[in-house]
Amino acid sequence: MLNDLFQEAWKTLNVAASGKEHPFNFCTLATIGKNASVRQRTVILRGLTEEKSLLFYTDLRSTKIKQIKNNSNANCLFYDPKTQLQLILKGKIFVHTDDDIWEEHKDKIDGKAINNYNTLLPPGKPIKNPLKVERTHRLHFGLLEFIPIRMEYLKLKEDSNHLRARFRLDEGIWKQTFLVP
Numbered sequence: 001m002l003n004d005l006f007q008e009a010w011k012t013l014n015v016a017a018s019g020k021e022h023p024f025n026f027c028t029l030a031t032i033g034k035n036a037s038v039r040q041r042t043v044i045l046r047g048l049t050e051e052k053s054l055l056f057y058t059d060l061r062s063t064k065i066k067q068i069k070n071n072s073n074a075n076c077l078f079y080d081p082k083t084q085l086q087l088i089l090k091g092k093i094f095v096h097t098d099d100d101i102w103e104e105h106k107d108k109i110d111g112k113a114i115n116n117y118n119t120l121l122p123p124g125k126p127i128k129n130p131l132k133v134e135r136t137h138r139l140h141f142g143l144l145e146f147i148p149i150r151m152e153y154l155k156l157k158e159d160s161n162h163l164r165a166r167f168r169l170d171e172g173i174w175k176q177t178f179l180v181p
């Protein structure tokens, strides 16, 4: 049964990552900021590699990049209100710039999506008029690869028999156990 939960979790992430509409398209990504403060934000799940890395896009000048460069530890939280499934993944983030996987994903960005990476001023800078954001031809595109080492699965059940399980990567093998919910 633990195996089924593990498969369900990765299958669901895969569906969400492949662009189908799913609550797991949206991930709460937590990183560590100055003075060990916790920083969270919503990001869109853009892909899943065969090695179970999660891929996200961002502006290379965003604050999260500075945080990740300082401390690569991160957490990803997903929640589906329909199935009442919560997944929390713990891992490290690697920032890709100018390599093959970065190029492959950069080529997918077109139309309005370009505006997520081309502001003149870096994201988070104070401005006077939000309707007049200056843009350039330069794309500050960064690909975040989240490499998980642990996943916690929690599904709430109507009959209170909630299912909670932990999966931990140990020398290349995902070790698994149920937990008290």
Ligand SMILES: Cc1cc2nc3c(=O)[nH]c(=O)nc-3n(C[C@H](O)[C@H](O)[C@H](O)COP(=O)(O)O)c2cc1C
Residues within 6 Å of the ligand: 026, 039, 040, 041, 042, 043, 044, 045, 056, 057, 058, 059, 062, 063, 064, 065, 123, 124
């Ligand atoms: C629905 C939604 C989707 C978002 N998707 C992304 C995303 O894929 N990548 C990203 O960098 N920011 C995304 N954002 C913006 C972030 O939540 C955040 O405000 C921004 O990245 C700045 O974060 P930082 O200052 O911690 O770097 C999204 C926000 C919302 C509301």
